[in-house]
Amino acid sequence: MTERLEVRFKKGHPDARAEYIRSKIQDYLSIPVSNVERVDIYTIDAALDDGQLEKVRTEIFTDPVTQESSYSPLASEFDNAIEVGFLPGVKDNAGDTSQNAIGDLLKIGFKKDEAVYTSVQYRVTGGSREDAERIAKELLSNDSIEHSRVNTYAEWKQGLDIIVPKVELGREPAVKKIDLQLDDAALEKLSADRSLALTLEDMHVIRDYFSKESVVEERKKVGLGDKVTDVELEVLAQTQSEHCKHRIFNAMIAYKDGATVEKVDSLFNTYVKKSSKEIEATKDWIVSTFWDNAGVARLNEDWNYVAKCETHNSPSALDPYGGSITGIVGVYRDPMGTGIGSKIVAGTYGFCTGSPFYNGELKPRLHPKRLLEGVIEGVKDGGNKSGIPTPYGLTFFDSGWIGKPLIYVAAFGIMPREVNGWPSHTKEIKPGDAIVMVGGRVGKDGIHGATESSLEGGEWITAGHVQIGDPFTQKKVQDFVLEARDAGMYKYITDNGAGGLSSSVGESAEFSNGCELHLDKVPLKYAGLDPWEILVSESQERMTIAVNQDKLGALRELADKHAVEMSVLGTFTDSGKYHVIYNGKTVAYMGMSFLHEGFPQMQLEAEWQPELEEEPSLGEVKDHAALLKSMLARENIASKEFIERQYDHEVQGGSTIKPFIGAANDGPGDAAVIKPLLDRKEGLAIAAGINPKYSKIDAYNMAALALDEAIRKVISVGGSLDHISLNDNFCWPNSVYDAEKNPDGKHKLAQLVRANKALYDYTTAFGTPCISGKDSMFIDSNIKDKDGNSHKVSGLPTIQFTAVARIADIGKCISMDAKKAGDAVYVVGETRDELGASEYYEMLGHVGKNVPVLDKNNARTVYKGVAKAIHSGLVASCHGCYRGGLGIALAQVAFAGGLGLHIDLKPLKLDDVRALYSESGGRFVVTVPADKKNDFELAMQGVAFTHLGEVTGDARIVVTGAGGEIISEDVSELKSAWQSTFGWW
Amino acid sequence: MVKTIIMTGYGINCDYETEHAFRLAGSETDKVHVNELINGKKRLEDYQILALPGGFSYGDDIAAGKILANKMLANMSAQVKQFLDDGKLAIGICNGFQVMMKYAFLPRSGPQEATLTFNDSGKFEDRWVYMKSGGSKCIWTKGIDQLYLPVRHGEGKLVAPDSVIQRLKDNSQIVLRYCSPDGSLDAKYPLNPNGSTDGIAGICDETGRVFGLMPHPEGFLYPTNHPRWTRESVPEGAGLRLFRNAVEYAEKELV
Structure with a gap:
């Protein structure tokens, strides 16, 4: 006997989830809908008698204060009903819990073919049936995992069939x-x-x-x-x-x-592994690299930490929620299965998708905005329900990912160095x-x-590999494994x-x-x-x-x-x-x-054939304040606080530097710091670097700058070159040459070779080993345009480096927000004429030629100098210059601190635009208390640094350029430009 | 010495830092799986304080805290009742509070008369909130006027009939209310992060010994947990005071 239980909120108790959907219908589809009612449906396909059914209805499924329920349809008035449920065989976590709960309450066991299935009915007032079909297809359901049905009020009145998605x-x-x-x-x-x-x-x-x-x-x-x-x-x-x-x-x-x-x-042996082995010979804190599910390094004399970054791209293209929850919950199992198993203490994410504001000719199966929302949601449930903090993450948008996104997920664990005398990493x-x-x-x-x-991705991809992760089951497994290990x-x-x-x-x-x-x-x-x-x-x-x-x-x-x-x-x-x-x-x-x-080993050909662009000639900037605001609002720079607020980034109690910090808890922290052992003072600083746009000029520099970004982020909060471990994640378009299907395959493979050369050159120069990593080699998709013609879309050659810095004493960590009026402002590192593939050029539609080139020796000197100054207590705030350059970094330092800055660009000896927006690597914006200026400058001897001005109490940014004052703007205006692009979504 | 039992299992996940909080406050602690209480391997009567930590029991499926509450009701209600009748202490934090409300030992034993439901935003949120305490009989918050703690939940809006809210007020059972940084109580979102009735963040039972709250005091045990410790002076982890109050009370009255 199959029963269908309907549950909804009573009158006078609005259902926030229904209102959330109503506003999304408005935002996404511009369909005027005056009301959405949500009805949760539990389809109980089991032999329960009337008494049992009534007991489970009242004691499990219905909140006595806010809800009402019935085994027959609950009456209401609406125009269309949209019902969404899982396809047979798709993991239904709430259905499994329902079955558990019924079994527990009634003290019965379910027979083999009995089960409970969940689905949701949205009763929509306003809009036509066609509108409802659109809402179902474009917002509420995904046909690779779910079925949906739309019925008018009249049809609903006649009664609907019960759907039992039994396999x-x-x-x-x-x-x-x-x-x-x-x-x-x-x-x-x-x-x-x-x-x-x-x-x-x-x-x-x-x-x-x-x-x-x-x-x-x-x-x-x-x-x-x-x-x-x-x-x-x-x-x-x-x-x-x-x-x-x-x-x-x-x-x-x-x-x-x-x-x-x-x-x-072998790229792996020649560059990645060779670098790690060479560095391993000089660093005693590297414990285990590359052979196991994740890399292992020393946290302190009693504990090791474990780190692994993965990607979960193809599944996320098909079902963003399922793909990303399976990705994050799956990557947790890597440290859990490393050595004899570690406890997971943090996870991070990187979402690279098409622009959420994309309105071009191509029609990907899911619009990038919907895809992005899905992956955000998946990591949210995966992380939050596992009790693992998600204290760090990034997004990057580019049209190459509208078909197949890059979904990075990383996990970090800790384990005692020895368990019952057994070295835990073996x-x-x-x-x-x-x-x-x-x-x-x-x-x-x-x-x-x-x-x-x-x-490669395309229409042919089968739904067979769609999965939905189950953090509840895995949390039980983690608890069990740790106890069994010990x-x-x-x-x-x-x-x-x-x-x-x-x-x-x-x-x-x-x-x-x-x-x-x-x-x-x-x-x-x-x-x-x-x-x-x-x-x-x-x-x-x-x-x-x-x-x-x-x-x-x-x-x-x-x-x-x-x-x-x-x-x-x-x-x-x-x-x-x-x-x-x-x-x-x-x-x-x-x-x-x-x-x-x-x-057999594959035999491949690579040929470096760069397209040489020229530097564009630039017009004069009329309004520098307006320019700064439009740069801050750009989608690859703007605040993504709305993502991080949905993630529990503090569970396990070791949260030390949070993802959003400063006077109003809303400035962009460079890296997260956690203290995984509550009674110790060591910490882990975690961040990632990524900037594939530079691949448009040279993937060698792309790789170098991604590495530089990751390293500077963890140094900004208190890390140092003494101990930074990395995970390298390559995501590359098809690089196997085929005259017809992949004519530029040799060039893409050459880019891969060059990126690997950079990985070797810079990791060995800095002494920062990759301890684990992964490659994902087919970032291509075939997407139809509105006329039905198929286009191959390939992602830019991309590396994400995930960096972990060991922090000896978290009490010495610092943050990026300006602290006090009167503090001196410096930029450490050299600012050069390097706008190639920059955010500024992209805004103007250029690529250019002068890609940032990282000088290994200078960069190393800067990293060491800044770390030393921070450890000596000379630095009030430190923030790296990343995408968008110095102008963006200065604005962020100011508005995060709720303070102003007076800046003079002239000492940089560049024109104003290049001074503000060049993306030269190896740079930090540092503020120093007035009474420590001399000590700071003394400590920085031999390091390139420039004194730019002072922190001020008037909450205005005033910038003087070559021809006098070019910006005078309230920092709250700059902050609101930075925050308004995404807002709370 | 005071002994605290920290319940674990089925998706509870703040057990590590909750146990640490009680240790810092001077209690002995035991992390015990729900099933060990059910099968009799461990007994509530051996402890003076019961902690139901935060987490996602049963993945928050159906309704947060509900399924674990049902499991406890069906299998261990006698020992829970005895524990409370003995005048012992209990705290439910976040998911633990949701369990207490749905188990109905808050605001009092009997049929469930209040609930915690979806945040008005429709979203899970992690943010720090200010709370005002004062006037309640709760022993956990004795001597505390204001608190600043993280909330991390999707279902924290307290809803109850007006009569129940009135009774809670009359009986001094409203322990914590969301407020502005200056302490004023008309806090709107995001200061009141979930739209809770009267900004209620935590309540206690009629004895003041059983306490439930949505924010996480165990998330602020060290100054370095504070979101602005790198720019403001933070003398200590203010969440610790709640645990100290309880352990001190138990030391005096229950050991």
Whole structure:
């Protein structure tokens, strides 16, 4: 029996959520709607009697003070009803909680095919049926995860069907055996038909392996023969995917620059890893880099910290909410699965999308504004509900991302250096240990997430990999894991991410050299999954643990306490074989060495062919104050406080430097500082640097400036070069040359080579190692215009560097807001004629030539000088000059402090526009108490710095340029220009 | 020595800093999973103070705090009643306050007569707010006039029939009200961050021993938690005073 319970707020109790939707309908779609009523619907598909139904209605689903409810439709008057619910199989977190709550209250168990499903009905007054259809499609529902229906009042009056989104696969699971003795065309078709993203060469390698006599003989013994199973083929596709193997970063590249050709044997080994290894030799605080799920470094003598930044781009393009919540909750599992597991103490975000104000010709599936709102919401629920603060993040907008956004998510954890005498950053599996999976159940969600990351985005993307993260389940898993770790119940843990069990068990099995995995022991969300689907499904919130058989009982008891589902799936072995069994029959049997080493290196060509632009000639600026205000209001500079206010950035109690700070708590902090151990004084300063616009001129400088930005941000609050660790995240357009499909592929690959060279050059110069990172190599999409013609849109070559600075004593941290009238104002570092690809040029429609070039030695001297001055207590405020240059930084320092500035630009020896808006790297705006000026200048000997003026008490910015006073403006005017672009959205 | 039990599990997530607060205030502490109280491995009677920390129990699905309240009601109401009858202390912070309201041991035991619902903004918000205390019988806020603490919630608007609000006033059970920095009580959004009736941020029961509030006192245990500590002098984490009051009371009356 299926019952449909409707719940709504009573008269006199307005529903804030409904009003929020009403105002969005107005803002987004300009449809005049006078009222929206929200009805929450719980579809209970379970055998409950009348008494039970009444009990759950009153005691679970209805607030006695504010709400009313009924199992028949609640009466009201409206024009159209829009109902939105999940498609079958999509994770319904509130539905799961409802089921739990009913089970607890009635003390009953739900049968296998019983469930509760949630949906929402919006009853809209005003607008036509067509308007309602638009509201449903463009605002309230997303057809890759949800169904929606629109009914007029008259139709609603007739009564609506009850929708039960139950998954009924209605088939028996089966294993296919595939003959690989095929010609090349058929092999390529096989790879394409199954979305394997395997190349013809890969297919040859696979065919050759399975044709080997010795292999066939062995396989016969376990009931297989000379054919490959679909399970094996899928596992190989996962392990060879770009996502798991980073084949482009490990390719052999012939890099041509002019007449010279250089062979690069693996970008990763030649630049990224080489840099880290070299720096590791000189820094004793680096603990573990690159091999594990996240990097590890020293926090203090007793604790290490763990850091990892990931991207979750393709899924976020399809379902921004689901993509970003899965991204943030997923990246938390990286530190959780590093070493023997850490406690997550912070998360951060970076949202790179098309302009939210885009009104061009192209019609992406979701407008960038809607996409941005979705990803903001996803990280909000993912972070807040996990009890993990989100104290830092950034946004960047560019038209290259209107089809496929970059969604960066990072997680930071801490763990004791030793747990019961075991170094926590190491792990161990002994043959015979049980393969244990804890957390969520497995369904069809997320199948082929890893292989699809090896393909460009477009209409073909299947909804198969859409998932919705479940922070509630994962929070329980985190609590459980930490307790099990401290009780010494295991020495190996890893997460189930891309590739699901196939990757997590496959990679784990390398530690013991083999595994025997029983797929029929995997708990499923619903029946009917084929074995290969169980193995590669990326269903979320799962960790894989290797457990000594003697400890299984105690571990299970602990899992029960935490209400965490735990399954024993088999054993790790030393057989040298990746052995998978389903209902007693072998379905995969492959050599461990073949799985991870048997495939050819890609051979790629790169050719540096820059388009040389010229510097534009600029007209005279008539009104510098107006110019400054329009620069402050630009979407890549304006305040995004509305995002951070929705994120709990203080939970866990260690919040030290908040994302928005200053006299009115609304100035842009350079970096967040947290104190992860409440009874200690060490802290972590966290920030990120990104500025892909410079790639329009040279990706080498783009990479250098992103690194410089990240480093300056953490130095501004109190970090120093003594200890800064980095995560590098490359997001690149397709760089594999194809005469037809990707004619400029060689140039894009050359940009990638150059960015890697910059990474090596600058990280080694500064002694700031990358301890982890990731690359995402297909930032391209195909988008239709209004006439239905498809256009390929590619993202700019982009690196985000995420920096973590260890702070020895958080009491010495400082912030960016001007503190006191009379303080001296300096810019430290050199301001040069570097407006190439700047915000100012972009506003005028230019690119230019003079991209900022970072001088390694000067920058290092500046970083050290500023850090020393801050640590010596000589600095009242410090703020980096980033996008928009010195003018923006000065305005922010002033309005964050609620104070004025008197500035003289003449000592900079540049024209006014270049002085204010050049984006030269390596610069800080610093204010110094009047009585410490001499000490400061003494401390800065050998460092380029310029005294620009004073902080004033009159709350006006007065700027003198070459020809006299050019700006005299109230700081509140500047602040409001900076805040008004987004406001509270 | 005073012993405080910090409840954990099912998505509670401010347990770490809440436990730290009670330790700083001089109490022994135990973090105990809800299920350990239900299965009898731990007993409320061994403690003098019960803390229900903030968090997202059951993901805030259906209604914040409701499902955990139901779980406690169904499985441990006898020991909770005994604990309160014994004159012991309890605090519910944010999600813990939501649990208390929906469990209905605030404002008093019996049928639920007040609730916490969605913020007027329709959004979760993290911001610091000023509060005025004064005139209540709450032992947790003794000697405190004004407070400045962070709120971090999406469902913090207190709603109750006028008669209930009047009774709370008459009985001196309204403990904290949102106010302007200068202490005036007609605070509008964002000073009143959620549109709560009469700006109510926290209430206590008829004894003054059971206290629930939306803001996070455990989020301000150190001067460096204050949003402006780099520009203003902040002598101490003001949130700590609430925990000290409770531990001092328990030391005197309950140990």
